[in-house]
Amino acid sequence: MRVWFDQAVGGLPRQFWLLWTGTLINRLGSFVVIFLAIYLTADRHFSQSQAGLVIGLYGVGGALGTTLGGVLADRWGRKPTMLTAQFGAAALMLALGFAQHYPQILVATFALGLFSEAVRPAFSAMMVDVVPEADRVRAFSLNYWAINLGFALSAVGAGLAAKVDYLLLFVVDAGTTLVTAVICLIFIRETRPARSPGDSRPRHSGGMIAVLTDRVFMAYLLVSLGGIAVMMQHMSTLPIAMTAEGLSAATYGWVIAVNGVLIVLGQLFVPRLIGGRDPARVLALGSLIIGVGFGLTAFAHASWFFALSVVIWTLGEMIQSPSNATTVAALSPASMRGRYQGLNSLSWSAGTALAPVMGGLTQEHLGNTALWIGCFLVCALVAAGHLMAGPSRQRRMRQLAPATTFEPPAPVPSVAEPVADAPAELPAR
Template sequence: MPVAALRRATRETVSGLPREFWWLWTSTLVNRLGAFVATFMALYLTLDRGYSATYAGLVAALHGLGGVISSLGAGVMTDRLGRRPTLLVAQASTAVSVALLGFMHHPVAIAAVAFLVGAASNASRPAVQAMVADIVRPEDRVRAFSLNYWAINLGFAVSSMAAGFIAEVSYLSGFLIEAGMTAVCAVVVFVKLPESQPRHTRTEKGGDEVRLGTVLRDRRFMGVVGLSFLVALVFQQGSVGLPVAMGEAGFSPADYGLAIAVNGVLIVALQIPVTRFIERRDTRRILVVSALLVGYGFGLTAFAGSVGVFALTVCVWTLGEMLNAPTQTGLVVRLSPAHGRGRYQGMNTMSWSVAALVAPLMSGFVIDRFGAEWLWGLCAVIGTVAAVGYGALMRHLPAQEPAADGTPAGTKPETTAAKPEGSPV
């Protein structure tokens, strides 16, 4: 009976989504299956090339900075040029820059190309998220975003394991394999995915109604972006603060790897049933609960004294991650007009990119000055602030996203929209 129930639940989770979504999902999975470079970049620079840890950190920061800058640029491209052209440009640029990075030897050249890789690889995210919103019905979007998030984590789990074996053979082969698999994603997009951007109205001057200034003046949305940054800042501690704190406490890298592996295993195993649980539930409550789970999950790390307890704390904040990721992305769609989804998703993506830059600085400063316990306490405080913020901002959440012409949700019938939301152009 449990097996039959699991099969039925899986069938209901994946049914009813358009064919275009599954091609996009396949492209995402293949992309993440080939994401080797980010996994072994530090080892490549320090062990294979002989550079210092400081230089490796600089390259990682430049890689992240490229992602911050491209988030907004790709969001504008997604709205102006379309989802499909932006995806093609981003994936083709990623394939070329990753392959090029494998042949760089001079430290300045490596740093410059790493910046380009960060910019190119991050540029596809606003387009993917906008395309999912375009082709999937509003009532199915949380499920679709959750499935896409599941593909990202499944691909990352496999690629992380494969990266170690590939690095033992040849670091260059890892660069070339990732470039090749990214090129395959571009081919899938080119052959199988039509442009999905809805038709939209223009102003009398011929410009887009939604500009970056429009997004910045949207106070509710920018509040959500700020809360997303806070949650992401805590999430990042799993990869920057946690290994440092465990190392200082006398645990080995293998102990950290064992504890953090729980994150990927839980997401792959539980994301689909968690999606079924949250799909029809109140967005505000889910975001509040997710922020508390993330904050206090890391906060409990202050009391961990064994690998098993560290793994239990990872379970707590991973559950918060599974609740937050698809719900937050779906919320951005609800708060953005159809013809401005690229810019809105780009701004949301940027909050995570900035958090990836700030988190290492924050964790290093707090651990060095005050100790790891203060870092985990700060995480609990940040999670609480984010939960309160979500509760306050989401009190009058629109029932649906604004119409394609920018009219706020609920002010005009759906039948007057320029094009049905579920059908690609």
């Protein structure tokens, strides 16, 4: 166990652990988004359609935020972008909690989505900057583990806080965001790669147009979008399917909780399984496992069978998530990592929006069996797409490899910004 623990967490840069700590603290207090719909309908007595518009505006703001955050992370720097987004999100969280009128809530929620999601590309880009390529699978697995652990605990904490006062949700969420911002302000240093000596090319040559015309990367996002749309069915059509089988909302709750428990218990073992393997093959295998898990739902009529399907697709998710992150990192030129991470986050927002629409239409007009078999077929196509695109991705990764090593200039020590341990070599969502 000691050897395994050293292999799982040992040797990662100090700055990675500061980012990891910030992730965990922030996720532990991520109360508001989880309970926003309940708060709006049960406490503020808005209609379901009014609540839906509010949540939709959060998504629109988030989509703009990830794009803007990616551009700012490259042009302005990772740290200034993160600080602006985090301090702004903390203030807006309190503003939303104290907002009294519906128009105020709409504006505050839109702005909150923009600021909250703008931090993701900068965070991911900074993690790529500081973690050596050989350690990125481990680093992203650890970060994914922290996200799920924090989310699981925050769901419990949010329920307890809501019993006391819904305003407490906003205060605690703002507080944890503020703590994360302070950690970033005091301990984290800028990591945006410096331009090589003698390189006369503009730092941001091509801008966002260059990313959008990167056929290898855009093909990756397009293939991944199908997998995202399938994964997000667990939040939209799965509870409807379980209700149709006569199962209660509480049963859905514990069945879906299996997903988080498995990730928390098993994610740290994943790097040993996939480390050093072809990312395209790992992504293809993960897609097939996810497809089998969702496909088996077509034959589920009891809670234990639904739980079994969750176990299967969670295993696919566990091996696919760090491979997705490392692939995006490897395909991103150092000077435009923020933009690439921003578009990757945007693809997740698009998949999350697309999933309930496509899944709901299929479920309503063709039935549950067609929906789940269709999910398997989509995942099979996604797996084939990853395998077909594998060689072109490998060529692109080899071309970018010399530029992916982070070699920061010697930092100047200061009280407000202590020097982090220099990495041997040096992505975040």
